[in-house]
Amino acid sequence: MQWYYYCSIGVLLAILIGVAFYSRRYVRDVADYLACGRVAGRYVISVGDLTSGLSVITFVAFCEQNYQCGIAMSFWETALSLQVGTFLSLTGYCVYRFRQTRCLSIGQFFEQRYSRSFRIVASALRAFTEMLTNAIGPAIAVRFFIYFLGLPHRVDLFGMSLPVYGLLVAGLLLIALLIIFPAGRVSLLITDSLQGLMSYPIFLVFTIFVLVNISWFSDTVPVMLDRAAGESFINPMDVSKLRDFNVFALIVTLTGTILNRAAWIGNDTTNSARNPHEQKMAGILGAWRNGFSSSALILFGIFVITFMLGDRFAPTAHEVRLALADRVAAEVVVEPDVRGRLDAAMASLEVPSHRIGVDEPYSRQQNPDTRLLDKAYQAMQSETTSQEVTNAGFQEFRSLYYQMMMPSMLRKLCPEILIALLTLLMVMLMISTDDSRIFNASSTLIQDIVMPLRKTPLTVKQHLLLLKLGSVFVAAFFFAVSLFFVQLDYINMFVTVMCSIWLGAAGPIMIGGLYTKFGTTTGAWCALVFGSGTAIVGMFLQRTWASLVYPLVADLGMVDQVDRLLRLISAPFAPYIDWHMDAIKFPINSFEIYFLAMFLGSAAYVAGSLLLRRRSYNLDRLLHRGIYSEEPEVRHSAWSCSNLYSKLIGIDDEYTCGDKIIAWSVFIFSFFYRFFLGFVVVLVWNMISPWSKDSWGMYFFITMILTSLAVGAISTVWFIWGGVCDTIALFRDLKKRIANPLDNGFVEGEISLADLAHVSQVEGEVSGKK
Numbered sequence: 001m002q003w004y005y006y007c008s009i010g011v012l013l014a015i016l017i018g019v020a021f022y023s024r025r026y027v028r029d030v031a032d033y034l035a036c037g038r039v040a041g042r043y044v045i046s047v048g049d050l051t052s053g054l055s056v057i058t059f060v061a062f063c064e065q066n067y068q069c070g071i072a073m074s075f076w077e078t079a080l081s082l083q084v085g086t087f088l089s090l091t092g093y094c095v096y097r098f099r100q101t102r103c104l105s106i107g108q109f110f111e112q113r114y115s116r117s118f119r120i121v122a123s124a125l126r127a128f129t130e131m132l133t134n135a136i137g138p139a140i141a142v143r144f145f146i147y148f149l150g151l152p153h154r155v156d157l158f159g160m161s162l163p164v165y166g167l168l169v170a171g172l173l174l175i176a177l178l179i180i181f182p183a184g185r186v187s188l189l190i191t192d193s194l195q196g197l198m199s200y201p202i203f204l205v206f207t208i209f210v211l212v213n214i215s216w217f218s219d220t221v222p223v224m225l226d227r228a229a230g231e232s233f234i235n236p237m238d239v240s241k242l243r244d245f246n247v248f249a250l251i252v253t254l255t256g257t258i259l260n261r262a263a264w265i266g267n268d269t270t271n272s273a274r275n276p277h278e279q280k281m282a283g284i285l286g287a288w289r290n291g292f293s294s295s296a297l298i299l300f301g302i303f304v305i306t307f308m309l310g311d312r313f314a315p316t317a318h319e320v321r322l323a324l325a326d327r328v329a330a331e332v333v334v335e336p337d338v339r340g341r342l343d344a345a346m347a348s349l350e351v352p353s354h355r356i357g358v359d360e361p362y363s364r365q366q367n368p369d370t371r372l373l374d375k376a377y378q379a380m381q382s383e384t385t386s387q388e389v390t391n392a393g394f395q396e397f398r399s400l401y402y403q404m405m406m407p408s409m410l411r412k413l414c415p416e417i418l419i420a421l422l423t424l425l426m427v428m429l430m431i432s433t434d435d436s437r438i439f440n441a442s443s444t445l446i447q448d449i450v451m452p453l454r455k456t457p458l459t460v461k462q463h464l465l466l467l468k469l470g471s472v473f474v475a476a477f478f479f480a481v482s483l484f485f486v487q488l489d490y491i492n493m494f495v496t497v498m499c500s501i502w503l504g505a506a507g508p509i510m511i512g513g514l515y516t517k518f519g520t521t522t523g524a525w526c527a528l529v530f531g532s533g534t535a536i537v538g539m540f541l542q543r544t545w546a547s548l549v550y551p552l553v554a555d556l557g558m559v560d561q562v563d564r565l566l567r568l569i570s571a572p573f574a575p576y577i578d579w580h581m582d583a584i585k586f587p588i589n590s591f592e593i594y595f596l597a598m599f600l601g602s603a604a605y606v607a608g609s610l611l612l613r614r615r616s617y618n619l620d621r622l623l624h625r626g627i628y629s630e631e632p633e634v635r636h637s638a639w640s641c642s643n644l645y646s647k648l649i650g651i652d653d654e655y656t657c658g659d660k661i662i663a664w665s666v667f668i669f670s671f672f673y674r675f676f677l678g679f680v681v682v683l684v685w686n687m688i689s690p691w692s693k694d695s696w697g698m699y700f701f702i703t704m705i706l707t708s709l710a711v712g713a714i715s716t717v718w719f720i721w722g723g724v725c726d727t728i729a730l731f732r733d734l735k736k737r738i739a740n741p742l743d744n745g746f747v748e749g750e751i752s753l754a755d756l757a758h759v760s761q762v763e764g765e766v767s768g769k770k
Contacts, residue, residue, distance in 0.1 A: 001149060005420035009427055012198075013175060016431070019194065020179040020187035026734035030463050033184035034443060035104060043722035044193045044730050045282040055433035056141035056426050059300055061491035063406040066301030067308070068364075068490070069245040070224055070233020071700060075679070076250050078703075083675045084257050089283040089666075094262035096280055097514045100623040106265060106510075107448020112622060113513040114521040116452055122509070122524070123448030125532060127441055129502035130264075131474060133495055134437040135481035140403065140491065141430040142168040142482070148407035149423065153330055169482045173475040176435035180471050186734065188436055190727065195428040197723050200716045202425040203296040207709070209418055210299040216705065220306045221697035226356045228363035230575070233305065235696050237686060240575050243364065244493065248576040249591040252598075259507030259598055262514065277654045284666055285719075295708040304406050307413070308369075309362065311354055316412065318351045321372055324408040328400045329376075332393060338382050345379040346372070373398055391546040391584045395488040403491060438478065442470035489542065489590065497539050497590035504531030504597025508605035516609075517616040523609030531601020538593035545586040553581075669711075678703055 027033050088094075103109040106126065110119040142165055145151065151168075154161050179191055214220060224234035230241030239246065307313045308320070325346050333339045352368045360366070377394050385393075410422065446467050451458075458466065487494055505527040512519030541549055553559055559581055566579035566587050579587040620626045655663065682699065685691070691699070 001416060001419055001423065005416075005423070008420070009424055012424065013427070013431070016191050016194065017175070017178050020191055021182045023187045023190050024182035026186050026731075026738060027183045027464075028738055029460050030467070031104075032186060032734075032737075033464055033467060034447070035185055040189055040278075040726075040730055042278050042282040042285055043719065043726035044189060045279075046285040046719070046723075054297075054429055055137060056144050056430045057137050057433075057491060059297065059426075059429075060140055060144060060403055060406060061495070062297055063301045063304050064402050064490055065245050065492050067304055067402065067405065069239070069242050070227070070305065071298075071302065071704065072224075072232050072234050072236045072239050072696075073242070073245060073247075073250065074700075074704070075236035075682075076247065077253075078674060078678070080250065080254050083670055084254060087671075088258070088261055089280075092280040092283070094510065094514060095265065095283060097623065098262055098265050099279060100625070101514075102624060105444065105447045107444065107452070109513065110448075110509075110524075111452070113519075113617075114509075114524050118521055118524055120449055120452060122505075122528065123444055125528065126502045126506070127444040127449065129498060130437070130444065131441045131477055132481065133498040134434075134441065135478045136485065136487060136491075136494065137437065138169050138172050138430075138434055138478055139165075139482035139485070139487075141426070141434075142172065143400075143404060144407045144426065145423070147324075147327060147404045148411050148419070148426075150411060166483055169479055172430060172434060173438075173479055175431055176438055177471060177475055179431065179435045180439050181468055184439065184467065188439060190730070192432045192436065193723055193727050195432045197720055199425055199428055200720060202421050203712075204716070205418065205421055206425075207295050207299055207712070209414070210303050211705075213413070214303065214306050216701050217697065219310055219312060220302055221694070222356045223306050223310045224697070225693050226309070226361045228361050231363055234700060235693060237690065241364075243578065244490065244589055244591075246576055248573070248595075252591045252595045255598060256503060256507075256594065259511065259602070260503045262510035263503050263506035265510070281659060281662070284663060295705075295712050298704055298708065300406065304409060307409060308405065309367070311356055314354070315351050317368070317409075318349075320405075320409050320412050321368065322346055322349070323412075324401060324404060325372060325376065327408070328397055328404065332397045332400065333380070335382065335385070338380055338385075341379040342376060345375040349375060369401075373401065387583075388547045388551050392488070395546055395584055396486055399487055399489060434478075438471055438474045442467060442474045445474070446470040488546075489585075493590040496594050497535065497542060500535035500590070500594040500597045501532050501539065503594065504535040505601040505605075506531075507598060508602045512605055512609065517619055518609050518613055519605070519617065520609040520613050522612045523605040523607075526604035526608030527601040530604035531597050534600050535593060535597040538588065538590075538597070541588075542586045542590070542593075546584050549586075550581075550583055674703075 098109065101109055101112065103112065105123075107119045107123040110122050114122075145168065146153070146164060151164050153164060155164050155167070156162075179187055221234065225232070227233050228241075230238060232238035308317045310317075326343070329339060329342050333342060349372060352371070354362070354368075362368075364370075376397060380390055380394055380397070382390065411419070414422065450466065450470075489497075508519075508527050508531075509524050512523065550559075553562055563581035566581065570577045570579035577592065581587060621628045
């Protein structure tokens with residue numbers, strides 16, 4: 001890539017940092033810094049959430065996952081998991097009720113609903129889980145750029161050989177801090193929204209590039225159909241033998257979507273809207289906001305599968321594999337003799353000759369990548385290295401190979417101008433994601449762990465300084481983890497097992513606290529012990545399996561006995577759950593650990609609460625309802641036949657005509673078109689008269705390509721206009737708020753963070769008044 005492209009990206013970063021420093025004038029107190037004064041509109045929140053949620057790691061993980069299971073599972077995922085998420089957004093499930101508590105952080109909610117000691121422990125566990133999970137984000141993003149731009153692994157500076165990886169991670173985190181420091185949530189919302197608006201045209205350009213270079217019916221569909229029985233990449237009725245990302249993983253995801261809806265609520269944009277209704281509308285708009293980003297994300301995965309496995313592209317794909325293996329080996333393999341054998345093994349590989357429809361179809365065990373990886377594993381065997389070390393090294397080699405396949409392929413195929421545009425896009429996604437995650441984690445640390453332990457109040461200036469120092473600490477933690485943490489599994493698997501440390505307990509704690517009167521502090525502690533404890537044990541076994549646990553079991557001569565036990569337990573759930581001994585990988589995958597953690601955590605919460613409950617909890621006081629309300633309550637119309645559908649999708653008296661149009665459009669598209677026509681009708685049709693394989697190709701072309709392009713074109717124009725208008729309105733409202741010293745950004749009865757320098761004192765006073 002030419003120097004002027006790098007200069008253009010540098011200018012963009014300078015503009016974003018300049019906007020962040022300009023927004024500093026709109027921060028008057030801690031409420032502004034943490035919650036943007038609660039004056040943000042629905043579009044600026046929704047567009048900002050697009051870039052802060054759609055990160056580089058999202059693209060890499062999506063391509064890595066789709067390369068293993070294709071697009072067949074999206075039939076079930078779109079119909080079930082995504083529609084449930086849309087329905088929950090329409091109803092305001094958990095989000096609306098959390099805003100009714102008027103808590104500014106999840107820790108404040110824990111103290112009001114449970115106890116201060118639980119607040120500190122639970123907030124610390126959540127912060128640790130969030131930090132450790134998100135710490136791999138900068139690592140994956142920087143690796144993406146190293147492989148995508150062909151950067152060297154090391155560079156000589158001032159007579160020293162320094163790792164490019166470490167320098168780029170440090171630079172990324174420094175830019176994130178420069179955006180956070182001036183105005184906190186204000187600068188994050190504004191810069192994320194601007195980056196979201198700029199990303200839409202790039203998504204459009206990449207979508208056009210992919211559609212021009214590959215043919216859906218001549219290239220993609222034949223590759224998707226060329227799979228062994230039970231492992232189809234395009235027929236959702238033939239996926240029983242898929243492992244890891246299969247039907248059971250979808251069930252776990254669906255369960256987690258419902259149970260953990262409020263798990264990450266609090267220190268993010270869920271506190272920034274003007275009111276609970278505006279926050280709810282921002283969530284509803286999430287069904288439309290993705291635009292071409294959804295199309296681009298899908299096409300990234302399809303492009304990788306088609307190119308790397310299609311016979312038309314076999315020679316070029318072979319070059320990509322060899323170049324990728326060489327770069328991964330340079331990063332992972334340190335012994336010269338092992339590296340020599342590995343290079344020789346790679347050189348001996350010939351271009352795979354595979355004729356679709358004639359030769360035996362590819363499978364999970366037999367494909368061009370397993371052939372290369374088998375050669376690599378044999379070459380990595382060494383008499384001077386123990387088998388445990390070899391297995392662990394091969395795990396890392398295999399993980400990096402699959403993760404970096406997408407950037408390596410794009411570097412080979414994309415013209416220079418598109419490489420520059422994709423670099424710009426990924427830089428924006430990387431910055432917007434990492435600065436938000438650093439800020440969210442540091443807010444949790446300071447507000448929910450440090451502040452409750454203080455004996456004396458802080459001034460606003462001291463409080464802001466403490467929050468900024470918290471961001472520095474989190475950035476330093478991200479840097480340390482990025483340098484020393486070795487990932488040994490698929491990205492989505494790693495994220496799942498890490499998040500389950502908190503999500504294994506968070507669901508019953510949040511839902512029980514917001515919706516039940518029987519939930520108690522004892523139940524919450526039980527959920528933490530059993531839910532989070534299960535996830536921690538599972539993560540430990542995964543991380544140490546190849547190097548410690550399996551060798552120990554082998555030394556005890558119990559491999560066969562444990563294998564029979566695992567097969568016996570998983571047999572009733574075969575083929576979706578298949579446990580057997582493996583020297584390299586832990587038999588129980590991350591989704592299965594996550595499910596066990598949620599089940600045990602929920603059961604422990606209910607049992608602990610019911611066994612030791614003394615009296616019912618007063619939910620009206622927590623939610624400021626009834627006699628505890630300090631403002632006129634919104635009157636909700638009674639349920640009737642005429643308003644049944646409106647009630648089901650969450651429409652109430654707060655909805656304007658435009659709000660109702662948005663809500664109904666989401667409902668019709670999501671539930672009538674995608675769920676009823678695209679899933680129920682198709683499923684019943686196939687139960688009566690199964691479709692041919694080619695029919696599934698046409699189905700996904702209509703639902704995944706044409707529909708995504710149509711929705712993308714409409715929503716792109718819609719959200720660019722809405723985002724620009726809302727950003728202008730945000731500046732206007734912030735100016736008004738700064739000009740009015742009596743405006744604290746909260747409705748009557750809500751606690752301002754400016755008055756929460758000593759959180760426990762204020763909360764105690766408010767509780768006493770109640």
